[in-house]
Structures are given as C-alpha cells and as structure tokens.
Amino acid sequence: MGHRKYSAPRRGSVAFRPRARAKSLEARVRTWPQATGEKTALLGYAGFKVGGIHVLTIDDREKTPNFGKHLLNTATVIATPPIKIIGMRGYKKDLYGQHAIFDAYAKDLPKELARLVEVKQADDAVSKAEGLLGQTASVMAIVAVMPHSIGLSQKRPFVFELAVSGKDVKSQFEYVKNLLGKEVKASDIFQLGQNIDVFGITRGKGIEGPITRFGVKRKQHKSRKSVRAVGTLGPISPAVVMYTVARQGQRGFHQRTEYNKRILIMSNTEKDGKSINPKGGFKHFGLVNGDYIVVRGSIPGVPKRLIKMRHPIRNVPKKVLEPKVLEVVSE
Secondary structure (H helix, E strand, O other): OOOOOOOOOOOOOHHHOOOOOOOOOOOOOOOOOOOOOOOOOEOEEEEEEEEEEEEEEEOOOOOOOOOOOEEEEEEEEEEOOOEEEEEEEEEEEEOOEEEEEEEEEOOOOOHHHHHOOOOOOOOOHHHHHHHOHHHOOEEEEEEEEOHHHHOOOOOOOEEEEEEEOOOOHHHHHHHHHHHOOOEEOHHHOOOOOOEEEEEEEOOOOEEEOHHHHHOOOOOOOOOOOOOOOOOOOOOOOOOOOOOOOOOOEEEOOOEEEEEEEEEEEEEEOOOOOOOOOOOOOEOOOEOOOOEEEEEEOOOOOOOOOEEEEEOOOOOOOOOOOOOOEEEEEOO
8 A cells, every 4th residue: 555554444335335327317215114003194205306495493402402592404495296196006925025916096097197107907906906905915005296296397207106004904905095096295294393214316426536436545645656546456366356446437326315304394385475485496496386395404316306205214203393493594
C-alpha cells in the first residue's frame, strides 16, 4: 500500500452490492410486516416524490434534551393520489417458496390499464378463488396508481401488489373482495404521526471512480503515477481480482429503503384550503393538487419518481403521537 505498514480497512459496504443500475423505475417491496392482528387493512401505499420543504414543530420525544422545544425539520412532500384495487392474488406455500394459485380481477377496470396489460378472466373467477382458500397461505391486493391523476404526463399506470393484514386468510380475502374496483386513500391506511418505510430508486450519477464510489483514500503525492486509483488490486497469486476490491462503475440509480420516516402532515390542498405549494410550484414537479403527505427527512429519488410506502417493520412504537406543527416553510 505504499506508505502503509499494515493493510487498510475495507472501503464501502458489501451490503449494498451489486452497485448496478436498478432493473426498473419501480422499487420492489420484498418484505412486509407480520400480517397478524384483529384489524384487516392494506399494509402499503404509493405516491410520487414532489420536493423538499422545512417544517417547524415542537419536539415531543420524551427524555431528550430538546423535549418541548422548537425543532426545524427537513421534510419531503409526497403526492398521494388514490390507488385503485383492481384485483387480488392468492399464494400457496411449500418447501420451494410461495406460488400464485389464483388471480381475480374487478369487473370495471380502468381504461388506462390496457396500455400495460390485457386482462381476461371468467365471470366466476372470484367464486373459484374462494374455493381455493383452503390451500392459500396469503392474499395480496393488486392495485394501480395513475400518474396522470396528479398532473404527470405518463398515462400508463403502475401496477403492483400490496400485502393485507388480518387474523386469517378468509378475512384477508373478504376485505380485498369488498374493495374490488374501489379507490383507497392514504388516510385510510396511514395515521398522522406514525412512522413508515419508503422505497425508491435513487438519483443516477453515472460512471464514477473508486474515490467517489467507495470512499477509497487518495494516494500520497509521488507514490505512484495515479492518485485516484486503488493502491493494489490484490496479491500476485492467485492472479484474480476479488469482487471486494473497489473499482470504477455505476453510482446511483439503485433501489434503497429508508426506515422509520415520520408523517408530519397529511392533507389535501383542495379540501383544507391550505396550499403547500411555493410560489411558482415545486422545482421539476409543479403544483401539488389533491392529497399529499409530508414525511420527516429525505427520501431517495428525483421529483416525479414513484415512491412505495409500507407500515414500519422495525421498532414499531406502541403509541402514535400527532405532531405539533407550528409552521411550514415551502420556499
């Protein structure tokens, strides 16, 4: 390593490999909270990133130095148009994992769905699915989000699955069955003040070197001809470069998950009469019309990108406190 007497610590977390471009603009939710409990409800939602603002609140975290004092929070606005329940899917479980055994869709599907997929099913698909509940381990809701409903130019909807909570499979099935063809709002799923997990695709940075991509230290002056390259690619034998060695490559446009983002505001610009839009609208997005939520902190992605949300899976608090918002600074 040149000037170094001992080996250096490794640079860059292996947990984030492979640092390759995401396959899709739509993030995948691979894990859901335990779907047990008396209440039956959807465990997730989706929206579109708008931009950043500042929210002045009173710190309600007990046993902290700032308890009861003013707290200026960096926050992010997410536009949350209603999602439409277009179908359901049942999964059976065996030694090889989960496998879909039935799909059932609503009768009145949105016309925009034809841009994505053509749905054909028998008239008695729902009743046939009910007969397979004995083999079913879980029921998922198939939902659609329309980007053009919040003023975006994209007409093709995003279609994905959401998990359903409930004490048993039958209650999950009945819940989704009653919602087929209906719209659900964010206020029906989330509660003001609760924590949520967000999923998104980060902003793409293109090709970067190992200094920027992994945080490798620059070499000493005159130690080698290169300064921003790694000191060594590995031992002389075996003559291979291990995958853990920092190399140049793609940075950004990765799927990332942010845990425990608190909902500070949940509102509607038309009903409440309180506009959250800055003068001229949000940069690269425009004006927010309709439902939106404001979460504390930053979230991955660029404006207009799809953001998926779910109920928290880590450190779930027993009590949800409504935040005390004093002022919202949009500019």
